[in-house]
Amino acid sequence: MGLLSRFFSKDKALLSSLNNMLGFYPSNINLYKSALRHRSAATEIKNGIKNSNERLEYLGDAILGAVVADYVFKKFPYKEEGFLTEMRSKIVSRESNNKLCRKLGLDALIQNNPDNSPNKSMHGDAFEALIGAIYLDKGYRVCRRFIIGRIIQHHLDIDTLENTETNFKSRLIEWAQRERKAFAFELAEESENGNRRLISIHAMVDGEVLGTGQDYSKKKAEQIAALDACKKLGIL
Amino acid sequence: MGLLSRFFSKDKALLSSLNNMLGFYPSNINLYKSALRHRSAATEIKNGIKNSNERLEYLGDAILGAVVADYVFKKFPYKEEGFLTEMRSKIVSRESNNKLCRKLGLDALIQNNPDNSPNKSMHGDAFEALIGAIYLDKGYRVCRRFIIGRIIQHHLDIDTLENTETNFKSRLIEWAQRERKAFAFELAEESENGNRRLISIHAMVDGEVLGTGQDYSKKKAEQIAALDACKKLGIL
Numbered sequence: 151m152g153l154l155s156r157f158f159s160k161d162k163a164l165l166s167s168l169n170n171m172l173g174f175y176p177s178n179i180n181l182y183k184s185a186l187r188h189r190s191a192a193t194e195i196k197n198g199i200k201n202s203n204e205r206l207e208y209l210g211d212a213i214l215g216a217v218v219a220d221y222v223f224k225k226f227p228y229k230e231e232g233f234l235t236e237m238r239s240k241i242v243s244r245e246s247n248n249k250l251c252r253k254l255g256l257d258a259l260i261q262n263n264p265d266n267s268p269n270k271s272m273h274g275d276a277f278e279a280l281i282g283a284i285y286l287d288k289g290y291r292v293c294r295r296f297i298i299g300r301i302i303q304h305h306l307d308i309d310t311l312e313n314t315e316t317n318f319k320s321r322l323i324e325w326a327q328r329e330r331k332a333f334a335f336e337l338a339e340e341s342e343n344g345n346r347r348l349i350s351i352h353a354m355v356d357g358e359v360l361g362t363g364q365d366y367s368k369k370k371a372e373q374i375a376a377l378d379a380c381k382k383l384g385i386l
Numbered sequence: 387m388g389l390l391s392r393f394f395s396k397d398k399a400l401l402s403s404l405n406n407m408l409g410f411y412p413s414n415i416n417l418y419k420s421a422l423r424h425r426s427a428a429t430e431i432k433n434g435i436k437n438s439n440e441r442l443e444y445l446g447d448a449i450l451g452a453v454v455a456d457y458v459f460k461k462f463p464y465k466e467e468g469f470l471t472e473m474r475s476k477i478v479s480r481e482s483n484n485k486l487c488r489k490l491g492l493d494a495l496i497q498n499n500p501d502n503s504p505n506k507s508m509h510g511d512a513f514e515a516l517i518g519a520i521y522l523d524k525g526y527r528v529c530r531r532f533i534i535g536r537i538i539q540h541h542l543d544i545d546t547l548e549n550t551e552t553n554f555k556s557r558l559i560e561w562a563q564r565e566r567k568a569f570a571f572e573l574a575e576e577s578e579n580g581n582r583r584l585i586s587i588h589a590m591v592d593g594e595v596l597g598t599g600q601d602y603s604k605k606k607a608e609q610i611a612a613l614d615a616c617k618k619l620g621i622l
Contacts, residue, residue: 198582198602199464208467212455219448220521228435231444285456290526329594346434358565366434382618 164259171254172284172296181206181287185279188262188272203279210282213290217297218242225308232364232374239377240311241302247274253305256280318376322353325385331355335372338362353379400495407490408532414523417442421515424498424508439515446518449526453533454478461544468600468610472554475613476547477538483510489541492516554612558589561621567591571608574598589615 161179168182169175176182185206192202215238222237229237240246251257251273260276269275285293302308326333332355339350346366353361353375360382363374397415404418405411412418421442428438451474458473465473476482487493487509496512505511521529538544562569568591575586582602589597589611596618599610 196464198584199466204467205459205470208470209455209459212452216448216452219445223441223445223518228432230435231440234441234444282459290530294526348434382620384618 167255167259171256173300174288174292176283176287178287181283182280183261185210185283186256186259186261186276188260188269188276190263190266190269191261203276206279206282206286207275208282209285210278210280213285213293214242214278214281214297217294218302220294221298221302230365232370236374236377237308237312239381240314241306241308244271244274246306247271247277250274250301250305251277318373318380321385322376322379322383325380325383326355332357335375351375355379403491403495407492408520409536410524410528412519412523417519417523418516419497421446421519422492422495422497422512424496424505424512426499426502426505427497439512442515442518442522443511444518445521446514446516449521449529450478450514450517450533453530454538456530457534457538466601468606472610472613473544473548475617476550477542477544480507480510482542483507483513486510486537486541487513554609554616557621558612558615558619561616561619562591568593571611587611591615 164182165175165179184201185203187201187203189200189202189204192200195201218238218241219234222234222241226234226237248271254277256276257273260272262272281293281297284296323333325331334354336352336354337349338352338359341348341350348364348366349368349371351363351368351371351374352359353363353372361375361377361379363371363376363378365371365374400418401411401415420437421439423437423439425436425438425440428436431437454474454477455470458470458477462470462473484507490513492512493509496508498508517529517533520532559569561567570590572588572590573585574588574595577584577586584600584602585604585607587599587604587607587610588595589599589608597611597613597615599607599612599614601607601610
């Protein structure tokens with residue numbers, strides 16, 4: 151087989167894998183190649199900028215956030231902003247993105263240098279970069295359809311997620327113990343809202359307000375405050 | 387004038403203001419009314435859920451993030467992810483959203499209870515909620531065109547923003563002084579990348595890594611690390 155036909159047959163195999171995974175044929179295969187290129191396998195293109203998947207990951211992260219916000223907004227018409235934020239964090243997390251990458255079989259397509267890529271989030275990053283590539287290649291609507299139809303509805307169980315306490319509270323408490331920080335919840339405010347009491351809770355780390363949560367249930371308000379603090383600490 | 391015609395003439399005035407502001411007529415005026423309703427003027431609709439703009443603000447924030455990510459991704463094809471993150475933070479911040487609300491004249495349309503709405507971000511929140519309303523009413527493409535064509539290109543000067551150091555470093559240092567925290571930058575890593583040295587910097591608060599930045603320039607890497615830390619502290 152000549153060099154040229156080998157080159158094309160490699161592309162053909164990738165196109166076919168992607169078609170199975172995505173439900174459509176990519177138009178611009180180079181976008182997907184970039185999405186699958188971990189920085190350990192990247193080469194320089196200009197001024198020290200490498201052709202790794204990091205820019206696409208940045209874009210994909212934002213697009214994924216928008217689509218999932220749209221999804222939870224419509225799925226839960228009678229839930230408040232705090233709940234929507236929490237649901238989105240359960241759907242889109244480093245852990246969840248890593249898993250989704252493997253469920254899709256995307257991990258097998260990643261180009262990396264095995265000697266030089268010890269990275270906890272390599273799989274999740276490639277998943278986000280794939281979303282970025284789909285968005286650029288096919289536009290928002292197709293990308294949204296892929297995320298909702300092929301990812302959320304196929305690989306995630308929203309009802310289970312809704313009822314699972316991703317326990318931000320215990321995650322925060324573990325962190326505080328490890329880092330030898332004082333941690334406590336404080337009641338910030340209670341207000342009457344019709345016939346119900348709305349409770350505001352502060353998550354305090356070393357005496358400083360790090361997170362805030364509001365809900366009609368104290369337990370729920372604590373979870374939201376803990377989630378807020380976890381986000382600020384980057385430990386989601 | 388009867389009650390009914392007064393009701394419609396009020397809607398008509400709002401429709402006309404929005405048409406001037408947006409460049410199109412809203413299809414579902416109720417979305418925009420919700421976007422303009424501060425929680426101090428909201429009433430309960432179900433199970434303690436109020437018809438304030440908070441859910442739309444949540445949605446709009448995510449959509450705005452996606453559109454601006456797309457914009458900076460394409461505007462700066464040879465910049466790395468850290469730079470794109472920084473540019474987006476300059477374009478979309480609480481301060482900037484508050485200003486944009488007033489530049490659009492949206493602040494005059496907000497429904498609030500003046501006795502009960504002392505809120506630093508009321509204007510910016512309404513701006514984000516407006517983006518959420520446009521997205522639901524007209525879809526992503528129209529919303530994107532509005533954000534890029536009417537907001538970014540009309541009200542923001544990207545070249546100036548690019549060259550302005552939004553000084554995350556000094557913002558972080560001020561915060562640390564106010565909160566009596568020890569603050570320092572630390573060199574985390576230097577690595578050869580072709581013929582250039584890539585520098586990783588940690589922003590340390592009380593001896594703990596709170597932010598990380600990478601760039602070929604030390605000053606730039608410090609800015610990115612400071613931005614990262616500011617985000618985690620919620621002081622952007």
